[in-house]
Amino acid sequence: MSAFLSYLISGLAIGCTFALVASGFVAIHRVTRVVNFAQGTFPVVAGLTVSSMLGRGLPHGVAELIGIVLAGVIGLVVGVIAIGKRGTPTLASLVITLGLGILAYAFEIIVWGDQPVSYSMLRGAVDIGGARVAWQYFLVIGATLVTFAALGLFFTRTYLGKALSACASNPYAARLAGINPIRMGLLAFALGGLLGGLAGVLITPLQPVAFDSDVLLATSGFAAAIFGGLNSPYAALVGGLLLGVLEAFVAGYINASYQTEVAMVLIIVVMIYQASRRSTVSEEVS
Amino acid sequence: MLEVTDLVVRYGNATALDGVSLQVGEGEMVALVGPNGAGKSTLVNTLSGILRPVSGSIEVDGRLAQVPEGRQLFPDLSVADNLRLGAWRSRRRAGARDPRRIYEILPDLERMAKQPAGTLSGGQQQMVAVGRALMADPDILAVDELSLGLAPLVVADLVRHLRELNASRGTAVLLIEQNARLAFDLCERAYVLESGTITMSGSSAELSRSDAVARAYLGGLTDSEAS
Amino acid sequence: MTAEVGTVRTVRRRPDAQRAVGLGLGALVAVLTLLAPLVLDRSQLTVYILTGTAAMVTIGVSLLMGYAGQVSLGQAAYYAVGGYTAGLLAVHGTPPLLGLLAAPLVAGGLAGLVGIPILRLRGHYLAFATLAFQLILLAIVGQVDFLGGDIGLQGIPQLSLLGIQLMTAQAYAWVTWVGVAVVLLITRNIIASRPGRGLRALATSETAAESSGVPVTRYKIVVFALSAAFAGLAGGIYAFFIGYLAPGSFPVLLSFQFIVMAVVGGLGTLWGPVVGAVVITLIVQTLNDLGTRPGMPSYASGVFSYAVYAILLVVVLLFLPRGLLPAMADLVRRAFGRGRRAPAAAGTAVTVDDSTTRQPPDSP
Numbered sequence: 096m097s098a099f100l101s102y103l104i105s106g107l108a109i110g111c112t113f114a115l116v117a118s119g120f121v122a123i124h125r126v127t128r129v130v131n132f133a134q135g136t137f138p139v140v141a142g143l144t145v146s147s148m149l150g151r152g153l154p155h156g157v158a159e160l161i162g163i164v165l166a167g168v169i170g171l172v173v174g175v176i177a178i179g180k181r182g183t184p185t186l187a188s189l190v191i192t193l194g195l196g197i198l199a200y201a202f203e204i205i206v207w208g209d210q211p212v213s214y215s216m217l218r219g220a221v222d223i224g225g226a227r228v229a230w231q232y233f234l235v236i237g238a239t240l241v242t243f244a245a246l247g248l249f250f251t252r253t254y255l256g257k258a259l260s261a262c263a264s265n266p267y268a269a270r271l272a273g274i275n276p277i278r279m280g281l282l283a284f285a286l287g288g289l290l291g292g293l294a295g296v297l298i299t300p301l302q303p304v305a306f307d308s309d310v311l312l313a314t315s316g317f318a319a320a321i322f323g324g325l326n327s328p329y330a331a332l333v334g335g336l337l338l339g340v341l342e343a344f345v346a347g348y349i350n351a352s353y354q355t356e357v358a359m360v361l362i363i364v365v366m367i368y369q370a371s372r373r374s375t376v377s378e379e380v381s
Numbered sequence: 382m383l384e385v386t387d388l389v390v391r392y393g394n395a396t397a398l399d400g401v402s403l404q405v406g407e408g409e410m411v412a413l414v415g416p417n418g419a420g421k422s423t424l425v426n427t428l429s430g431i432l433r434p435v436s437g438s439i440e441v442d443g444r445l446a447q448v449p450e451g452r453q454l455f456p457d458l459s460v461a462d463n464l465r466l467g468a469w470r471s472r473r474r475a476g477a478r479d480p481r482r483i484y485e486i487l488p489d490l491e492r493m494a495k496q497p498a499g500t501l502s503g504g505q506q507q508m509v510a511v512g513r514a515l516m517a518d519p520d521i522l523a524v525d526e527l528s529l530g531l532a533p534l535v536v537a538d539l540v541r542h543l544r545e546l547n548a549s550r551g552t553a554v555l556l557i558e559q560n561a562r563l564a565f566d567l568c569e570r571a572y573v574l575e576s577g578t579i580t581m582s583g584s585s586a587e588l589s590r591s592d593a594v595a596r597a598y599l600g601g602l603t604d605s606e607a608s
Numbered sequence: 609m610t611a612e613v614g615t616v617r618t619v620r621r622r623p624d625a626q627r628a629v630g631l632g633l634g635a636l637v638a639v640l641t642l643l644a645p646l647v648l649d650r651s652q653l654t655v656y657i658l659t660g661t662a663a664m665v666t667i668g669v670s671l672l673m674g675y676a677g678q679v680s681l682g683q684a685a686y687y688a689v690g691g692y693t694a695g696l697l698a699v700h701g702t703p704p705l706l707g708l709l710a711a712p713l714v715a716g717g718l719a720g721l722v723g724i725p726i727l728r729l730r731g732h733y734l735a736f737a738t739l740a741f742q743l744i745l746l747a748i749v750g751q752v753d754f755l756g757g758d759i760g761l762q763g764i765p766q767l768s769l770l771g772i773q774l775m776t777a778q779a780y781a782w783v784t785w786v787g788v789a790v791v792l793l794i795t796r797n798i799i800a801s802r803p804g805r806g807l808r809a810l811a812t813s814e815t816a817a818e819s820s821g822v823p824v825t826r827y828k829i830v831v832f833a834l835s836a837a838f839a840g841l842a843g844g845i846y847a848f849f850i851g852y853l854a855p856g857s858f859p860v861l862l863s864f865q866f867i868v869m870a871v872v873g874g875l876g877t878l879w880g881p882v883v884g885a886v887v888i889t890l891i892v893q894t895l896n897d898l899g900t901r902p903g904m905p906s907y908a909s910g911v912f913s914y915a916v917y918a919i920l921l922v923v924v925l926l927f928l929p930r931g932l933l934p935a936m937a938d939l940v941r942r943a944f945g946r947g948r949r950a951p952a953a954a955g956t957a958v959t960v961d962d963s964t965t966r967q968p969p970d971s972p
C-alpha cells in the first residue's frame with residue numbers, strides 16, 4: 096500500500112511536468128498548426144540555467160524566474176525563425192523547429208558542457224500512509240495545477256487570450272478582424288517556451304537534466320498532448336497524468352528500464368484506435 | 382467613399398481580377414452580381430487587405446468591414462466573444478469592445494450571447510457575422526453572399542436590418558449576391574462581374590431590364606415580363 | 609499538411625539533347641565514383657563509404673517524404689535492423705553474402721508489418737509513431753542478450769563475395785556505391801511507373817487519390833517497406849565494414865540526419881538525396897577535422913556538427929525550399945540561357961498568403 100501511494104504521487108508529479116511540456120505543444124499547435132519539435136529544448140535550457148544561477152549564489156525564486164523567462168525568450172526566437180517568414184509552409188516550419196532543437200545542442204554544450212545537472216528546491220519529505228514522499232513532488236503538482244488554472248483564465252477571460260483562441264479556431268476570420276496571425280503565433284511560441292521552462296525548472300530536482308534530455312521530455316510531452324489531438328490543454332493534462340502514473344507503475348512493479356517504452360506502445364495503440372474511428376476526409380480538412 | 386481603380390489580382394499565375402474599377406458613394410447601397418468563380422470574393426478579400434493586388438488602387442474613405450462568404454465565425458467561441466473580436470482594430474478606444482452596442486441594432490443576438498457560435502442556425506450565424514463586422518464601426522460594409530443557404534424569411538429579416546442600418550447611420554453597403562433580384566431590390570446601383578472583369582454596370586432598374594442580365598441572373602425573364 | 613516541402617508536381621518530357629547531356633553527365637559521375645576509391649586514403653575511404661550508406665537511406669527517406677508524403681522520423685531504426693540482421697547471421701556462421709541479402713529483406717519485412725497499423729496515422733501522428741518505434745526498438749535491443757545488449761554485438765566477420773574476402777576499404781567502397789546505384793535504379797523505375805504517379809497523387813491528397821482508384825493503403829505500405837529495405841541494405845554494409853554494432857550507434861539524431869540530407873538535397877528528386885548526403889557528410893567531416901585539431905576544446909567537433917546540420921537545414925528550408933539540387937539545376941539552366949525556371953513548388957511563387965486557403969470547414 097505504501098509503495099502504491101508513493102508510486103502514484105511520484106507518477107502524478109512527473110506526469111505534471113509532461114503535461115506542462117504538452118501544454119506548450121498545444122498552445123503552439125492550436126495557433127500555428129506547427130508541431131514544435133524544439134519543445135524539449137525549453138525545459139532543458141531552463142533546468143541548466145537555474146542550476147548554474149543557483150551555483151553562482153542567486154537565491155531561489157530569482158534563479159527559477161530567470162530560467163523560465165529565458166526559456167520564453169528562446170521560444171520567441173524559435174517562433175521568429177520557424178514562422179516569421181510569410182508563407183512558410185507548415186511542414187517546413189516543423190522541420191525548422193527540429194533543426195533549431197539540434198542547434199540548441201551546440202549552444203548548450205558550449206555553455207554548460209554535456210554532463211547532467213540537478214539542484215534541490217524544497218528539501219525534506221512527508222510521511223503519508225507509511226510512504227516517505229518528498230515535498231518537491233507536491234510542489235510540482237501544486238505549481239502545475241495553478242498554472243493550468245491560470246492558462247484557463249487567460250484563454251477564456253482575457254481579450255488577448257480570446258484573440259489567440261480565435262486564431263486557433265478560424266485563422267481566416269481572425270485576419271479579417273485585423274488580428275495578425277504571425278504575431279499571435281509568436282506569442283504562442285513564447286508561451287510554449289514559458290510552459291516548457293516551468294516544466295524544466297520543476298523536473299530538474301527530480302530527474303537530472305542534460306543537453307540531450309530533450310528527446311525524452313519532448314516525446315513524453317508530445318504523447319500527452321496527442322491525447323487531445325494536440326488541441327486541448329486539459330486533455331493534455333489528463334494525458335500527462337496518465338502517462339506519468341503509468342510510467343511510475345511500470346517502473347515500480349515491472350522494470351524501470353522499460354517504463355518509457357511501455358507508455359509509448361500504449362500511446363501508439365490509443366492513437367491508432369482513434370485514427371481508425373476517424374475518417375480520412377475529416378482529418379485532411381482540419 | 383470607396384474607389385477601386387484597375388484592380389488586378391492573381392493567384393500564382395491565374396488572374397482572378399483583371400482591371401476591375403468600381404465606386405461606392407457615401408451612404409450608398411451597391412450590388413455586385415456575377416456567376417460562380419467570377420472573382421467576387423477575391424474582390425472583397427482584396428478590399429479587406431487579405432489579398433494583395435498586383436496593380437491598381439483601392440481608396441477607402443473611412444473604415445471598411447467585411448461579412449465574409451460562409452459567415453466564418455469562431456465556432457467554439459461564444460456569440461459575445463465573436464462580437465468582441467470584431468473590435469480588435471479599435472480595441473483601445475473606450476467601450477469599443479462592448480457587444481451591447483450591437484444588441485441595440487440586432488436585438489436577437491442578446492439572447493444567444495453566451496452560446497457557442499458554432500451551435501447556431503445558419504441565419505443566426507449570418508446575424509452574428511453582420512454584428513461582428515459592425516463592431517468595427519464601419520463606414521462601408523462589404524457583405525459577401527448575404528443569402529447563401531438561408532430561407533427567404535430569414536433573408537428578408539437580414540435585408541431589413543441592412544436597410545435600417547443604412548438609413549439610421551448612413552453606412553454604405555457593397556452587397557455581393559447570387560440572388561440578383563434581391564440585390565437589385567435593395568440597391569440603387571449594381572455591377573456585373575464576369576471572369577474577373579466588370580461587364581455591365583448601371584442603375585438596378587436598367588440592369589434588370591437588360592436581356593443579358595435577365596437570362597443569366599433572373600431566370601430568363603426580364604423584370605417587366607415577370608411582373 | 610503532408611507534402612508541402614518542395615514536392616514536384618509536374619513531370620516534364622525532356623528534349624532529346626537535354627536527355628543526352630543528362631546521360632553523359634550520369635555516366636561521368638558513375639565513372640568518377642568508381643575510380644575515386646583508387647586515389648583515396650584509408651580515412652577518406654571510410655568517409656566515402658559512410659557517405660554511400662547515408663545516401664542509400666536518404667534516397668528511401670526522400671521517396672517516402674517527397675513522393676508519398678509520409679514523414680518518418682525513425683528511419684535509423686531500419687538501418688539498425690539491417691545492421692543487426694547481417695551482423696547476427698554472420699556471427700553465427702551464415703555466409704556473409706546471405707546476411708547482406710537478408711538485411712534489406714528483414715528490414716523491409718518488419719517495416720511492412722509495422723506499417724500496417726502505423727500507416728493508418730497521418731502527419732505528425734505518424735511522425736511521432738515512427739520516432740517512438742525507434743526508441744522502443746533501441747530499448748529492446750539494449751536489453752536482449754543475444755544481440756549484445758547495451759554493450760553491443762562484436763566480432764562481425766568481413767564480408768566475402770564469391771569466396772573472396774573483402775579485406776580492403778577499397779572493396780567496401782565499391783560494394784557500397786554499387787548498392788547506391790541499385791537503389792537509385794529501383795527508385796527511378798518506381799517514380800517513372802504508373803504506381804509512381806499514383807504516389808504523387810497520394811502525397812497531394814489521400815482522399816482524392818483514393819477516389820481516383822489509387823490503392824492508397826497498399827502503396828503507402830509498399831513504399832514504407834521499400835524505404836526501410838534501402839536503409840536495411842545500408843545497415844548491412846555498415847555492420848560488415850565497422851565490425852561492431854551497439855544501440856548507441858543508431859541514435860534518434862541519426863534519423864534526423866537523414867531527414868536533413870533529404871531536405872537539403874531536395875525532396876521529391878532522384879539525385880537530391882545523394883547530393884544532400886555528400887554535401888552534409890563533407891561539411892561535417894571538414895569541421896570534424898577542424899574540431900579535433902590540437903588546441904580545440906574536446907566538445908568542438910560535436911558542437912560543429914550539430915550546428916552545421918541545424919543551420920544548413922534552416923537556411924535551405926527558408927531560402928531554397930525546394931532543396932540544393934533543384935536550385936543548382938536552375939542556376940545552370942539560367943547560366944546557359946536555356947529554358948525557363950523549373951515549375952515552382954507548391955506555395956513558393958504564390959502571391960497569396962497560405963492562410964487564406966486554410967479556411968476551416970463551415971460550422972454546423
Ligand SMILES: Nc1ncnc2c1ncn2[C@@H]1O[C@H](COP(=O)(O)OP(=O)(O)OP(=O)(O)O)[C@@H](O)[C@H]1O
Nearest residue numbers: 392397416417418419420421422423424450964965
Ligand atoms: N485561394 C485560391 N487559390 C487559387 N485560386 C483561387 C483561390 N480562391 C479563388 N481562386 C480562383 O479565383 C477565381 C475567383 O474566385 P472567387 O472565389 O473570387 O469567385 P466568386 O465570384 O466569389 O465565386 P462564388 O460565387 O462561387 O463564391 C476562381 O477561378 C477560383 O478558382
Ligand SMILES: [Mg+2]
Nearest residue numbers: 421422423450
Ligand atoms: Mg465567393
